[in-house]
Amino acid sequence: MTEEIICAGFGGQGIMILGKLMAYSAMRKNFNVTWMPSYGAEVRGGTAHCMVVISDKEVASPVISLYDTAIIMNKPSLDKFIGKIRPKGTLILNSSLVDGKIKRKDISVLRIPFTDIAHKLGNIRVANVIAFGVYMSKKKLFSKEIAKKGITIAFGGNKELVSLNIRALEEGLKVV
Amino acid sequence: MKKQKSKKVHLMTGNEAVGEAAVRAGCGLYAGYPITPQNELTAFMSKRMTEKGRAFIQSESELAAISMVFGASVAGVRTMTSSSSPGISLKQEGISYLAGCKLPAVIVNVMRGGPGLGNIAPSQADYFQATKGGGHGDYRMIVLAPSSAQESMDFTISSFDLADKYRMPVMVLTDGMLGQMMEPVRLPVMQQPSSANQKPWALTGAKGRNPRFIKSLFLKPGELEGFNKLLQRTYKEIEKKEVRYEALGCSRAELIVVAYGSASRIARASVKDLRKNKKHIGLFRPITLWPFPEKVLKRLTKKAKKVLVVEMSSGQMLEDVRLAVGDDSKISFYGRMGGGIPAKEEIDKEILKCLR
Numbered sequence: 231m232t233e234e235i236i237c238a239g240f241g242g243q244g245i246m247i248l249g250k251l252m253a254y255s256a257m258r259k260n261f262n263v264t265w266m267p268s269y270g271a272e273v274r275g276g277t278a279h280c281m282v283v284i285s286d287k288e289v290a291s292p293v294i295s296l297y298d299t300a301i302i303m304n305k306p307s308l309d310k311f312i313g314k315i316r317p318k319g320t321l322i323l324n325s326s327l328v329d330g331k332i333k334r335k336d337i338s339v340l341r342i343p344f345t346d347i348a349h350k351l352g353n354i355r356v357a358n359v360i361a362f363g364v365y366m367s368k369k370k371l372f373s374k375e376i377a378k379k380g381i382t383i384a385f386g387g388n389k390e391l392v393s394l395n396i397r398a399l400e401e402g403l404k405v406v
Numbered sequence: 407m408k409k410q411k412s413k414k415v416h417l418m419t420g421n422e423a424v425g426e427a428a429v430r431a432g433c434g435l436y437a438g439y440p441i442t443p444q445n446e447l448t449a450f451m452s453k454r455m456t457e458k459g460r461a462f463i464q465s466e467s468e469l470a471a472i473s474m475v476f477g478a479s480v481a482g483v484r485t486m487t488s489s490s491s492p493g494i495s496l497k498q499e500g501i502s503y504l505a506g507c508k509l510p511a512v513i514v515n516v517m518r519g520g521p522g523l524g525n526i527a528p529s530q531a532d533y534f535q536a537t538k539g540g541g542h543g544d545y546r547m548i549v550l551a552p553s554s555a556q557e558s559m560d561f562t563i564s565s566f567d568l569a570d571k572y573r574m575p576v577m578v579l580t581d582g583m584l585g586q587m588m589e590p591v592r593l594p595v596m597q598q599p600s601s602a603n604q605k606p607w608a609l610t611g612a613k614g615r616n617p618r619f620i621k622s623l624f625l626k627p628g629e630l631e632g633f634n635k636l637l638q639r640t641y642k643e644i645e646k647k648e649v650r651y652e653a654l655g656c657s658r659a660e661l662i663v664v665a666y667g668s669a670s671r672i673a674r675a676s677v678k679d680l681r682k683n684k685k686h687i688g689l690f691r692p693i694t695l696w697p698f699p700e701k702v703l704k705r706l707t708k709k710a711k712k713v714l715v716v717e718m719s720s721g722q723m724l725e726d727v728r729l730a731v732g733d734d735s736k737i738s739f740y741g742r743m744g745g746g747i748p749a750k751e752e753i754d755k756e757i758l759k760c761l762r
Binding site: 250253254257262263264265266267269287288289290291292293295 | 415417442443526582583586587588589590668671672674675676678747749750
């Protein structure tokens, strides 16, 4: 099994953390895993993305050109990456910020209003963790306990942030 | 499914792994100047070294950084500096002086595209500079090439030991991909900073003893040649004792793929995949780029019909492979340059072309 994932959105949407939560959870399930950030001449408000490879084999390259799953949080990222999702791949799309038709018929599309759900939870910045929950319930690669541990580590023990993000995770797990 | 040996794995970038390794190897002073794609290493050290009460200096330039490392090394302290390609070019004078004074130090090059300022994408185009002496004079540097975050950690620890053992600069040669990428890493034990007393040559203040003298200037007739001979003896010993490599299925291979670092990760996936189709392919991965594993490669490639060298450069290690193999008609090369990373499919194609 090898799963190649891209997470993409605006800078500030927590794209890097989203990828790291995946990588951490996969690592705790004893998978081989790599996480690779986009690092170019990035600008604030521009697009950011990271690539995660989860595999039961050694990971060859952390830099991937085709994706099994794409978690897309904004419109520019959709335009950039839609053509690179493998046939039969999965597109998890933030429908709060991206509307319009998806022309590809060979991929499965999950449209979820992550930003709206996050807004209802009280902080639009947890949209990423809701997306993480959706990915988890779709792929069933790792357990809720491990994901919660990942969140606790990622948010450095800040109790308020940890509990908010755990609520976001639970919300994400319920959506699909 | 591959199980991790210990539960205590940490998700770390290659850059952080190098930094943590230096701390654990007892590095007493780190000096560096920021440059992408190794910035995380300098940033990591600024936090971690101060936490441990060790010296961290963000220097005013690369030249200052390597000179600070020189100073720490003279005083018997384990010390490291890091940079990426253009910054490593600036450090060459200092590296030559370290070699000329027989001083141990660890230098990390997280390679990026070149020449000139190039770009900030991963590259392997500094092989010549690292292995053939980027600075002036008849000197060598042990060069270790990791291919994962775990190896970035393990080889950095080795570098400190080798540097002290042979009293010479040692380079850890990684690239933007290995530096930026996060992978699970198991941590080695924490060592205390070594005391200068363990280095009988270190300059520690001459109170109660005769002064010592460390220099690279030898003006008396024949004096410098004598010193050069001494260095060469050390290098010969290293060539005998410290060669490291990995050979995967090479003994009965029809084709041997030779690659190191990032390129070897991708080549390994190709080799493993194509071996499933009963293809007799091996992977040879030099771990020490100097000393280059020349003898073993010569032996292994004797029976092979073809040798394919894969690099993220125009073909720099290729020259060492040609010297080792001694038959150019066997050798093919596939390279990407300027930050290009070969996809597994590209290497598959090249391998199949060689087997045709």
